[in-house]
Amino acid sequence: MANREEKQKILDNIYLQISSFDNKANIFITVIGIVFALSLSFLDVFKDCSFVKSNSGVKIYYYVCFMLFVLNIIFSIFSFVTVIVPRKYKGKKVNANYYKHIARMSIADLKKEINDYIKDEEQIINQIKINGDICNKKHNWVMAGMISLLPCIIWLLNLIIIISFVL
Numbered sequence: 001m002a003n004r005e006e007k008q009k010i011l012d013n014i015y016l017q018i019s020s021f022d023n024k025a026n027i028f029i030t031v032i033g034i035v036f037a038l039s040l041s042f043l044d045v046f047k048d049c050s051f052v053k054s055n056s057g058v059k060i061y062y063y064v065c066f067m068l069f070v071l072n073i074i075f076s077i078f079s080f081v082t083v084i085v086p087r088k089y090k091g092k093k094v095n096a097n098y099y100k101h102i103a104r105m106s107i108a109d110l111k112k113e114i115n116d117y118i119k120d121e122e123q124i125i126n127q128i129k130i131n132g133d134i135c136n137k138k139h140n141w142v143m144a145g146m147i148s149l150l151p152c153i154i155w156l157l158n159l160i161i162i163i164s165f166v167l
Helices: 004-047 049-053 056-084 099-104 107-119 121-166
Strands: none
Touching: 004 049, 004 056, 004 121, 049 056, 056 121, 107 121
């Protein structure tokens, strides 16, 4: 059985992975925000004379591509924001490793809880499990957001092609 320090290293590695997922999500949100802001210029196409005069098939295709692009962007942003939103502790027991519980404790209670946490081998195993579950959820949302970017890129390229070659 692993000793306390080895278990703490496992927990620290999970914390690092959680932080890594949060950083990736923040980077993706920033990039998507910039791309989305730049893509708002695609709205001007709806007022352009060549668009207004083009046949209805081109218009419908452009509308569909634009709507799918926007929906993909929204889902991607939702996925990445879900990664960085703090999780609520769902356990009933007061936990010396949860900031909301710590904020409600007196100094004496906090000292007692920390001492109990340090002495109790099960506490760190519970923290490893809880944070492993959090890490898994963050991983799933990062992957969903990244995968949803692929069709987003396809719709964006379609919009660029329509504007460049058809209109």
